[in-house]
Structure formats: structure tokens, C-alpha cells
Amino acid sequence: MSKTFLKKRYGLLVLALTASGVALATVSQPDLPVAAAYKTERVVQELPMPKLTINANASSYWRDEEVRTGDTLALVLQRLGVSATSIQNFTKSSPIDLKTLELRAGQIVSARVDSVGDVTDIQFFRDDDNGERNLAAIERINGKWQLNTSNIDMETMPSLRSVVITSSSSGALSRAGVPVEIRTSLKEMFSEKFNLDELVEGDSVSLLYESLYFRGQEVATGDVLAAEVRTQGKTYRAYYFEHGDTGGNYYDENGNSLTRGFDGQPIENFKRISSPYGIRRHPVLGSIRMHTGIDYAAPIGTHILAPSDGVVTFSGWKGGYGNTVMLTHDNGVETLYGHMHAYVRGVNVGTRVKAGDVIGLVGSTGRSTGPHLHYEVRINGQHVNPATVALPTPKLSAADLAALKKYQQKTDETMAAVRGLPVMVAQRD
Known part of the structure; x- marks a missing residue:
């Protein structure tokens, strides 16, 4: 191998090292044939922009948010990541009256929100004034907001x-x-x-x-x-x-x-519970309702009893509950007695009552389908099952x-x- 050939080969090696920065230990390569002559030409062609279609069904996810004291539905949706424009559009065409809507601190609001912050579905329980909570299942169909009135699955x-x-x-x-x-x-x-x-x-x-x-x-x-x-x-x-x-x-x-629990029942001659505490489906409408108390079926005039010592904190008309009495007990439990036919003289706000005292008579006032006592129990404002807190506990x-x-x-x-x-x-x- 001549010195001239070595110089040419090592010159190529130095160029390769400079361009790539890769260290080579040895080089052993045979002489390469001379490439045939070819003609180069630069071609520039302007291509049209591809047509992009927006997917109307963009990825969306359900998100939950717990209601805080003083919250409006708009504030909850804002924390859920819903855009201001989407909230405004919903507020303008909401199928429910947002001005009268009262949310409870601690309750959950669920919303389906897509990748650009638009909301397509909202659901939560709203309280009525009759001891029930009704599921508000709101959905946007063909750009229009409406309540889900089908048989709810x-x-x-x-x-x-x-x-x-x-x-x-x-x-x-x-x-x-x-x-x-x-x-x-x-x-x-x-x-x-x-x-x-x-x-x-x-x-x-x-x-x-x-x-x-x-x-x-x-x-x-x-x-x-x-x-x-x-x-x-x-x-x-x-x-x-x-x-x-x-x-x-x-x-x-x-x-x-x-x-x-309490020592006594809230009604005289207790025989039958017509509607227990808990979730149920309306037999006609198919809607979901949460019954927040226990209903006792009884004839009009049946004595309503204080199941434990307490103080009267409310006595009067209370919306769908009709004639109502509320007691606060020594252990902080609050009880409510709705749909009364009549009050008992002397049972006024501030009156102390003993377990077994008559505080009213069974009736069907307010939003009621027939004579019964609606009995509720609350702790710190939260409804609880009366059977677990404020009713006698049977021995097994x-x-x-x-x-x-x-x-x-x-x-x-x-x-x-x-x-x-x-x-x-x-x-x-």
C-alpha cells in the first residue's frame, strides 16, 4: 500500500470523526468503486392543507365535586373544570329553576366534561320540602338541555x-x-x-x-x-x-x-311502616328518590309521641311536610314529625317534653297521599336512618x-x- 493511498484513507477517517463525533478504533475497508455519474434536480411542489374535522364526541370524563357551604351549581361546575362559556350556556337554558335550587353542603355533584371544558351531562340529588330527594339527571341532546325522563337505569x-x-x-x-x-x-x-x-x-x-x-x-x-x-x-x-x-x-x-337508641316509638300502637328510609324508584314516574325518613301508616288522630326527652325547636307549617314539630334531644340528635293533623296545646317552641309525651296527632297535611307520620332524624344537619339512631334496638x-x-x-x-x-x-x- 503506497503512502499516497494511506493519506487518502486517513483523510476520510478524520472527516468522519469530525462529523459524527464517534471514535473508531480501527478501519479496515476495501477500495470502493467509483459511483456512476448522476444528475441532481430540486423539485418544489405545494400541497393542499388536509381537511380537519372536529370530533363532536371528543373525549369526556365524569368528574365529582363535593358541595361547599354557600355553593351555587355554577360555582361547583367551575371547580369541575367547566368553561365559563359552557356554564353560561347551561345557565340560560337549564331545564330546572336554578334560582330556587338549594344545594346541601357535603352532597356530590357529578358532571361529564369534555377535553375543551364543555359540559354535556350533570346529575345530583335535589331536596324537596317533603322528606324526599329527587335525582336531577340533566343531559344535552342535539344542543338542547333537558331532564332525563326515561326509566332511569x-x-x-x-x-x-x-x-x-x-x-x-x-x-x-x-x-x-x-x-x-x-x-x-x-x-x-x-x-x-x-x-x-x-x-x-x-x-x-x-x-x-x-x-x-x-x-x-x-x-x-x-x-x-x-x-x-x-x-x-x-x-x-x-x-x-x-x-x-x-x-x-x-x-x-x-x-x-x-x-x-331511644326507648320508645314515635307513634302510639305502632303496627306498620309504609315507607322505610332509603333509595326507591317511583312506581309510576320511574324516577329515583331518596326517602330521608320513615313513614308510619296510621289513622288520622293517632297520637304522635316524643320517643325521648327533648326540647321543641319548631312547631308550625313547613312546606310539603304540612303541620310539623321538631325536637332537639340531649345527645344532639334532631327529630322531625310531619303531616300532622293537629298540634297538642302547650307544645310550643322552647317547651321541654319527656319520652312518651303526646306532641301531635297523625294527619295528612302538606304534600301527602294519605294519613301517616313522617319521622326524620338528623345529626349536624345530615339525615340518618332513624332505625339506627332514634328507635329502640331489638335484642337478637x-x-x-x-x-x-x-x-x-x-x-x-x-x-x-x-x-x-x-x-x-x-x-x-
Whole structure:
């Protein structure tokens, strides 16, 4: 190999290193043939812009937001990421009267929002003045907002939650998506054992409760089915056991009642509950309603009784409730008695009553389909199942205890799957 050839080869090598920055250890390449001559030509052609079509069904997702004190629906939608233009368009053509709409602090509003911030669906429960909450399912069809008046497809399934406390129980449960009604019930059922608000870092809460889903979104909750709290080295458990149409109560693993409840019924000669607490479908309209109390069927004039000592905080006409009396009891529980035929003389605001005192007569005033007593219980403004808080707790028979044991085993197996894990899970039973 001549010196001239070596110079040419190494000159090519230096050029390659400079251009690529890649180090080569050795080069062994045979001489390449000389490429045939060719002609180069530059061609420039202007192409038309492609036609872009906007997908009307842009990706959209359901989002949930908890209502805060003083919120309007517009403020809730704003926090959900809905654009100002979309909120304005909805407000102008809403199928419900937004001026009279009152949202409850703690309730959930769900909305389907697309990628550009437009809202296409909104759903939430709105209170009436008759002890019921009605599901407002609003949807935009062909650019027009309307209420969903078809037979609403709903599904009830148990929701499982498990959290480990890092700062406060209220904060941990809220971050895990546990609704305020469930948090209130949970606190009340263990109130004679410990204060839920005093749980500390490292304590844990697991609970199983009923959820109502509509179009894939949780719109309401029912009763807590089971709960387990670990605190200060102890484990407390609660199981919901139903007693037919009269509702249910909470018992520990040994069948002992967790809460004593009130000693008496709110009606004389109690025979039948015509409508229990909870979620139901209207038999004619097909709409979903949440009944916030218990209805006792009874003839007009039947005595309505104070089930526990208390103070009268309201006595008068109350919208769809008709003639109504409200009591506040020593334990902070508030009870309501609606559709009265008449009041009892001397039962006025500020009057102290004893358990068993007659406070009114059964009637059918207000928005009522027939004579009955509507009985509600609230704690800190939140409705709870009267059967679990403000009604006598029955003792379990041997057959009931055996049934409770079977239920306990089933729920314990379910809850064991997430025991000690700070996660939230929703599953079918």
C-alpha cells in the first residue's frame, strides 16, 4: 500500500470523526468503486392543507365535586373544570329553576366534561320540602338541555373503603371519597365506644356501605353495612342487621347492640311502616328518590309521641311536610314529625317534653297521599336512618344471631382484602 493511498484513507477517517463525533478504533475497508455519474434536480411542489374535522364526541370524563357551604351549581361546575362559556350556556337554558335550587353542603355533584371544558351531562340529588330527594339527571341532546325522563337505569352495589389516618379521620375519609352522610353515620354508631374525630396517625378505618350508581357515577348512598376501626391497640367492629320492614341496627361481632337508641316509638300502637328510609324508584314516574325518613301508616288522630326527652325547636307549617314539630334531644340528635293533623296545646317552641309525651296527632297535611307520620332524624344537619339512631334496638334471637354470624363471616372476608391499605375500592358483592 503506497503512502499516497494511506493519506487518502486517513483523510476520510478524520472527516468522519469530525462529523459524527464517534471514535473508531480501527478501519479496515476495501477500495470502493467509483459511483456512476448522476444528475441532481430540486423539485418544489405545494400541497393542499388536509381537511380537519372536529370530533363532536371528543373525549369526556365524569368528574365529582363535593358541595361547599354557600355553593351555587355554577360555582361547583367551575371547580369541575367547566368553561365559563359552557356554564353560561347551561345557565340560560337549564331545564330546572336554578334560582330556587338549594344545594346541601357535603352532597356530590357529578358532571361529564369534555377535553375543551364543555359540559354535556350533570346529575345530583335535589331536596324537596317533603322528606324526599329527587335525582336531577340533566343531559344535552342535539344542543338542547333537558331532564332525563326515561326509566332511569340505576344500580345499587356495595362500596369498600379502607384508610390509614395520617392527620385526621375526617380528612382521610374525605380524601378516600367517603360521602359526608356515611361519615356522620360512622361517627354515630361508635359514639358510645370512642370519638371518631380523635383518631390519630396510624389508626385505620375500613367500611362497607351501599352506593347507588347511575350512568356509572355514584349519586347516593344507603346504610353502612359493616365497619372496622383500629385505634389504640383495639379493634372495634360493627355489622348492620335488618329486622324486616322496621329497618336495621348495628351490632358487634358478639351480637351486642352498639348504640342504645331511644326507648320508645314515635307513634302510639305502632303496627306498620309504609315507607322505610332509603333509595326507591317511583312506581309510576320511574324516577329515583331518596326517602330521608320513615313513614308510619296510621289513622288520622293517632297520637304522635316524643320517643325521648327533648326540647321543641319548631312547631308550625313547613312546606310539603304540612303541620310539623321538631325536637332537639340531649345527645344532639334532631327529630322531625310531619303531616300532622293537629298540634297538642302547650307544645310550643322552647317547651321541654319527656319520652312518651303526646306532641301531635297523625294527619295528612302538606304534600301527602294519605294519613301517616313522617319521622326524620338528623345529626349536624345530615339525615340518618332513624332505625339506627332514634328507635329502640331489638335484642337478637338465636336465629338472628346465627344469621348475623354468617353475614359477619362474609363481610370480614371482603374487608380483609384491603385491611391496612390506604386505598379506596368499589366492588360488586
